Amino acid sequence: MLPGNFALLGEEQVRRLSLLKQIRSRGSRPSLGTVFLAALFLAIVALGQEPFTVDRIEVVGNRNVPTQEILAVVPFRAGDTVDAAAVRAAAQAIQELGYFVRVEPQLNVEEGQVVVAFTVVEYPLIEEITLLGVPRFEPQGRGLIAYFLSWLSAPPVTQRRVLDILKENDIAPGKVLNTVKLEQALQEVLKEYQERDLATVQVAQVLPGSELVIEIQELPVLGHRLEGLVTVPEEVARELISVPTGEVGRLSQIQASHRRLASSVYFSRVELDWQLEPEGVWLIWNLTERMLLPQPQPVSRLELVGCQAISPERVLPLVGDLPPGPVDNFQVLQALAEVNDYYRREGFFMLDFQPLGLEDGVLRVQVLEGEIAEIVVHGNTVTQERVIQRVLGLAPGDVLTQAKFLAARQALMSLGYFSDVVLTPEWEEAGVVLTVEVNELDKLGRIGGSVGLSPEGGLVGNLEYAQKNIFGTAQDVSLTYSQGLGGAATATWNLGYTAHAFPVYDRVEVNLYRRQEAQQEEASKVTWGGEVGLSYPLAHYLDLEVGLSHEQSQLLPEGEWLPPRTALTL
Known part of the structure; x- marks a missing residue:
């Protein structure tokens, strides 16, 4: 699997931009809100070394963000006793809303009352969004066929799609710029690129203002740099990399290359890094060579130890021959290549080899199958x-x-x-x-139903209740109950129980029920019954399911009992 630091190349770039600190206005320097905030914090500490009672809280400077929304994140109210730390925390909470360039807390005494005031500077109201580096989708010609042909050749991510993502995160004309929501939206944009199989994409710059300018760059791969090779020739490693240069890096190709390198016999660890340049990005493959023979020495043969999941009789014939004379680590790994490939094909993806020592020309190698x-x-x-x-x-x-x-x-x-x-x-x-x-999941239960009054049958309605994972024990219960529905005056219900963590069985189910079916005219049949089901695991994705059911029916209004029914199912 591709390491997360590269799979989220664009997201990391967003973080590097640090929207709260490095977003800059055109023609102005980066915001010094953090400096102002720190200075004012010192003033608060000087004025409020001891706890004090807040008489009033004010917000100054907000034009578009409602005061109520700002005060909602302040952890104290008028009448509370607080200290400087609480005021600092409140200012930080307001800053983290994302609407403000800076937040300045102030502690004042007015007419004998202690007033905590937060002076805020809002980001501008967005009037227009300009996207740079993102192509438009413009159908060529008219008619359905022309539109379809244009759609086939459309770019993976278009301006309309990016604008839709921004709008879903409340970044749209008529909204106050919110850096928290903007960062989330940009991460979703980069995720959209990754879902379209484009990995080497970054947010180059974000310029806030009434016109919000966002530049996205699709970076071509300039080349591959291999680091960490000791005895394995560079051309051997490069043959396992299938990411072409001069094109935007495809996520599927990068993942496939990483997978081939990591599963090869030559490397025990593969990490991917990158280096940005104005023309594109270099992919840096940090390879840890699997070292079985640190120095060239004469080795007559290899002896494998630890083959348990696969019998040695099937593995030993796959060990390759070694050349006469001193051999190096690469030649030893070459001799184990078919063993490695066989294990990998059988699904042993955690396979590893460790040296146990060289004695009398025999190199003993421990096969670690992934226990x-x-x-x-x-x-x-x-x-x-x-x-x-x-x-x-x-x-x-x-x-x-x-x-x-x-x-x-x-x-x-x-x-x-x-x-x-x-x-x-x-x-x-x-x-x-x-x-x-x-x-x-937060919610694993549900309850619902309806109730009414019928002139013929009186109270009618239904109730449904279900709860999963009771007390965290993987036990589920459900209940359905209906009264007076379907022309029946009596109740119909079903009580179910399922357990998923029994010592032997994968699943145990118990159902108890009462059903009523209308017969001719006013006659009906009432059935009471129960079911028990067991699921026994045989193999992966294959269970043996056994079920036993028993039910008894009665005809109404005669009161006649029908013969019981018992069934066993497999």
């Missing part, structure tokens, strides 16, 4: 850790493969408790440490 040493869970504020580890389906001692990795993430996502799950495996001294980062 998990520890699983660390982060982000679970509600869901119990044991639940996540149970559903994950992995445990220390398991060898991590691509299939297990994908199945583990899908199993957690299928619970419906998380908006995202990120699994990050890393090699540590003891083995692979798998970090599980979950982002829990």
